[in-house]
Amino acid sequence: MTTVGKPEVNENKRVDLNVPMRTATGPALETVAMEAVDLNAYYGKFRAVRDVNLSFRDRQITALIGPSGCGKTTLLRTLNRMNDLVQGARAEGEVRFHGQNIFDASVDPVELRRRVGMVFQKPNPFPKTIYQNVAWGARINGMKQDLDGLVEHSLRQAALWDEVKDKLDQSGYSLSGGQQQRLCIARAIAVKPEIILMDEPTSALDPVATLRIEELIQDLKVNYTIIIVTHNMQQAARASDHTVFLNMDSDRAGYVVEAGTTGTLFTRPARQETEDYITGRFG
Amino acid sequence: MTAPGAEAGGRTSDLLRTSSQMRRRQRRGLIARFALLGALMVAVAALVTLIVTILNSSFGLVAVENERSPEDLVASRGYPAGTALGDLTKEDLVAILEAEISTNLGRRFEREQRFFSDRMVFEDLYVLNDLCMTDDPPPACYLRARSHSQVEALVVERVVEPTIVGTWSFFSSVFNRDEVEAYAAEKHPYAELEFRSWLSWDFVVNPQSPEPAIAGIRTALLGSLWVVLITLVFSFPIGVGAAIYLEEYARESRLTAILQTNINNLAGVPSIIYGMLGLAIFVRTLEAITSGSFLGTGGETTANGRTIVSAGLTLGLLILPIIIINAQEAIRAVPGSLRQAGMALGSTRWQTVRSHVLPNALPGILTGTILAVARALGETAPLVVVGASTFITTDPAGPFSKFTVLPIQIYQWTSRPQDEFRNIAAAAILVLLVLLLTLNTAAVILRNKYSRRTA
Numbered sequence: 079m080t081t082v083g084k085p086e087v088n089e090n091k092r093v094d095l096n097v098p099m100r101t102a103t104g105p106a107l108e109t110v111a112m113e114a115v116d117l118n119a120y121y122g123k124f125r126a127v128r129d130v131n132l133s134f135r136d137r138q139i140t141a142l143i144g145p146s147g148c149g150k151t152t153l154l155r156t157l158n159r160m161n162d163l164v165q166g167a168r169a170e171g172e173v174r175f176h177g178q179n180i181f182d183a184s185v186d187p188v189e190l191r192r193r194v195g196m197v198f199q200k201p202n203p204f205p206k207t208i209y210q211n212v213a214w215g216a217r218i219n220g221m222k223q224d225l226d227g228l229v230e231h232s233l234r235q236a237a238l239w240d241e242v243k244d245k246l247d248q249s250g251y252s253l254s255g256g257q258q259q260r261l262c263i264a265r266a267i268a269v270k271p272e273i274i275l276m277d278e279p280t281s282a283l284d285p286v287a288t289l290r291i292e293e294l295i296q297d298l299k300v301n302y303t304i305i306i307v308t309h310n311m312q313q314a315a316r317a318s319d320h321t322v323f324l325n326m327d328s329d330r331a332g333y334v335v336e337a338g339t340t341g342t343l344f345t346r347p348a349r350q351e352t353e354d355y356i357t358g359r360f361g
Numbered sequence: 362m363t364a365p366g367a368e369a370g371g372r373t374s375d376l377l378r379t380s381s382q383m384r385r386r387q388r389r390g391l392i393a394r395f396a397l398l399g400a401l402m403v404a405v406a407a408l409v410t411l412i413v414t415i416l417n418s419s420f421g422l423v424a425v426e427n428e429r430s431p432e433d434l435v436a437s438r439g440y441p442a443g444t445a446l447g448d449l450t451k452e453d454l455v456a457i458l459e460a461e462i463s464t465n466l467g468r469r470f471e472r473e474q475r476f477f478s479d480r481m482v483f484e485d486l487y488v489l490n491d492l493c494m495t496d497d498p499p500p501a502c503y504l505r506a507r508s509h510s511q512v513e514a515l516v517v518e519r520v521v522e523p524t525i526v527g528t529w530s531f532f533s534s535v536f537n538r539d540e541v542e543a544y545a546a547e548k549h550p551y552a553e554l555e556f557r558s559w560l561s562w563d564f565v566v567n568p569q570s571p572e573p574a575i576a577g578i579r580t581a582l583l584g585s586l587w588v589v590l591i592t593l594v595f596s597f598p599i600g601v602g603a604a605i606y607l608e609e610y611a612r613e614s615r616l617t618a619i620l621q622t623n624i625n626n627l628a629g630v631p632s633i634i635y636g637m638l639g640l641a642i643f644v645r646t647l648e649a650i651t652s653g654s655f656l657g658t659g660g661e662t663t664a665n666g667r668t669i670v671s672a673g674l675t676l677g678l679l680i681l682p683i684i685i686i687n688a689q690e691a692i693r694a695v696p697g698s699l700r701q702a703g704m705a706l707g708s709t710r711w712q713t714v715r716s717h718v719l720p721n722a723l724p725g726i727l728t729g730t731i732l733a734v735a736r737a738l739g740e741t742a743p744l745v746v747v748g749a750s751t752f753i754t755t756d757p758a759g760p761f762s763k764f765t766v767l768p769i770q771i772y773q774w775t776s777r778p779q780d781e782f783r784n785i786a787a788a789a790i791l792v793l794l795v796l797l798l799t800l801n802t803a804a805v806i807l808r809n810k811y812s813r814r815t816a
Contacts (some may be wrong), residue, residue: 163704167614192707202698204717206408215706262702269706 111136111273111303112157112194117171119156121164126152128254128331132322134273139295141318141340143311145355147334149326150307154275157305158194159187164195175251190221195271199278201258203250203265208233208242211261215269228268231275235301236264237294255288260294267298276306280313292317311356315344323352335351375667395662396416415794418787419560422534424545424552428522429461446521447513454512455482461520470515472499478506499514514620516577525574526552528780560788567621569770573781578789580756581770584669585738585748585796588766591673592680592737599677601686604726608692609714627682636746639675644747645670670760676740687729689759691722701735724811731804735797743770767793 127149134140142150152161159180161167172179180190203211212229217231221228229246233239238260242253250261259279266274276295280288295304295317308314314321321338321344324350336343336352348355390639413754431446437460438453446454455476467483472492476482481489493502507515529541534556545554553791567577611617643651644666651671663705682707695718703713718797749769767789774786 158705160701160705163701166793188707188709190704195707196705198698198701198705202696202702204699204702205721209667215708218706218708218712218716249744263701314679 108181109136110134111175112305113174114153114157114174115174117153117162117169117173117249119152119155119169120167121152125329125331126328127156128333130334132334132337134303134305135320136303137299138316138319139299139306140320140322142305142307142322142324143309143355144324144332144335145233145326146309147330147332148326151277151322153282153324153332154277154305154307157197157275158196159272160191160196162187192269193271194273194275195266195269197259197262197266197274197276197279200282201255203253203258203261203263205249205251208250208253208261209246212264212268215265219269223268225248232264232268233261235298236260237269237290237297238264242310254287256283256290259283259287259291263289263291263294263298265300265342271302273303273305278307278309281309288313315340323347323355325351325355412771415787415790417531417792419555420531420534420558421784422529422541422554423525423537423557424527425550426526426549426555428524429520431521434461434516434520447510447576448787449513451476451509451512454509454516456514457520458512459483459681461543468497468517472501474504474511475501476505476512485511487614520532524779528557528784546691549787554668559784561572563593564785564788564793568756569752569765571752573779573785576785577769578792580753581765581767581789582792583756584764585766587669587760587762587764588672588676588744589738591670591733592676593758595674595677595732596681596684600681600730601688602694602724603681604685604688605719606715608689609710609718624685628686631742632679632740633742633746635675635679636743639671639743639747643671643674651761653759656761667750667763669757669764672744672747672749672764672766673760675743676737679740679743680737683733683736684730687733690723690725691729692718692726695721720722724807727808728804728811731800731807735800735804737792738770738800739797741766743773744769745772 084246087315111344113133113252114130117127117130117132118125130153144150152167155161155164156169157173157180157239159169161169169181170213172181174180175190175194178185180187204214206214209229212232213225216225216228230243238257241257242248242261245252250258253261259282263274263279283291287308291305292313295306298304299319306314321340323337323343324332324336326332336347338348343352344356347356353359388628390792393649424557432442434457435446435449438449438456440449440453458470459482464483468475471482471484472489476487489499489501492499527545533541542554545552563575564577565582566579567575569578569580570576607617607621648666649655651666651668651674653668653670699717699721700713703717704710708716744766750763750765751762751769751773755762771786771789771793774782774789777783
């Protein structure tokens, strides 16, 4: 998880992506699930993210922290090409996933998003029943057999099953905010992704609901690689294995200041900027 | 701080004292308020006048002169006084006809449609049988015998022959009844005064006729429904499709900006111009299609291209921009978070649009479409240009028929000199208004249901 702003320093530490990503059994391998190389993201002429080199470990939780507007969300949305949907957004550089650059013409962004799921800041269930919320993604991806089992499994994984098993035919909007967000996580899980991107998933929730989501994320890490953007430094410290600190230039382009294991970054930051930020002196 | 109470008190009285500047501001506010109220009053007064005028002409007293009084006819068949013509049996009614009309006229009626299925009244059976053998058999050969009410209508039309010799508006009928009665007694001594609602079920279901007392709007109503149906079938899929493309697929560019501006402008183009367009394209250029001759049914009508299809397509063009704009707004109102959620699950754009955007935008799209259809229903000018018939008594048989529509019918009736046509024009306006009001109410109900669901 070593990353610095300049690519040449990082060069020899890149992990070979051709090693098997997953094994059917056994513990999580210390491999890389996704890797950004010299990644730049633009909105029109404005560069929002500059020269990012990062590796995200398989089945680990990586937190992206940094002040508002430093490009955390843009970086996150570039990783599954959700930013393609934003007019004028484009990315340069590479994001390697299973040894392939996701910006290659041969990569279908639809399939990429199936394998790299996303949970948003504000809970956004579909205005449909709880069951359909979970089943829809699977159905459109052609998974037709045993939808009931899949829905139950996904809701159980999202720690929501016991609360909703008797009202699967009620609207997703009938749930509380925290439940809605867990429903969104269940929905993301149902299409069997490998990586789940979370964009401040608890910022619209109260502390109790937040804690439940954090616990859930810990449980999910057994099966999924999780990259989470958060404004909340305690959350990053509590709930992540690795932390990336981003900051922005005078021209408002975000760059990676420091990345490392969460323990190291919060207790012995290598850079003064990081220490200033995590001790609350700015940002 | 020495006398806080006094100081505070002094300030308060300062605050409450109205300065001359304050009075000027208040006065200006008052003037503005009354001006706005005045504007509202004028608008309300105009609306009320419109409704009252129409209602005033739709109901009122009429003086009816009968050629033969129904009482005499009823008495001649041996029924007690006070029996209505409709209470007589069919046999009696036919007997009245037999006694009152010429045999030649009776033969003609019987060739059109027989009175009884088991016997003939005016015509000899063998003559009719011979006629039925010819290449062009009269309708009587295949129609069922006339019903009781058909015979009764014939008696009224040919024997009683009621003529309306005077009409009065609703207000003079109610408030000046004595004067009206005195006038009628002097001018039309043989006429009977009766209160008539020009708007009646008969008026809705009767075909057009040169006789205002029995004229109805069935032909125009069916024409309107046919035209609106074609309009809807043409413009709904195209309009909604274009709106989906513009909102969900098209990237913002100079081209889409130009397109959008043009669509907005087209919604404001005077309808007569669409009429010219429809005349040039549908009536003239595409005559082979709009006349229906491409189906090989040629000679079915003499309408050339002036058919229901041409009118429907012309009105379709007219409301297309309205439907596109309304649908775009409805689609835009669907929260972006739904699209994001769909796309993030690995759905294609179309899957997201189909499953999430369209179902949520549909009530809004339908509301806009209903309002656009209401506009099409009330359009007159473009159809005059496209060639709606001004006098037509046959119901439209299909999309390639000649046609007229309600507004054209109203326009034609109002331009007639006889008083009675003004009455039936008013009644037709009422029917049109009820239709439009129904459509608008449906739109409002849809919209309310929708806003309650998203709340």
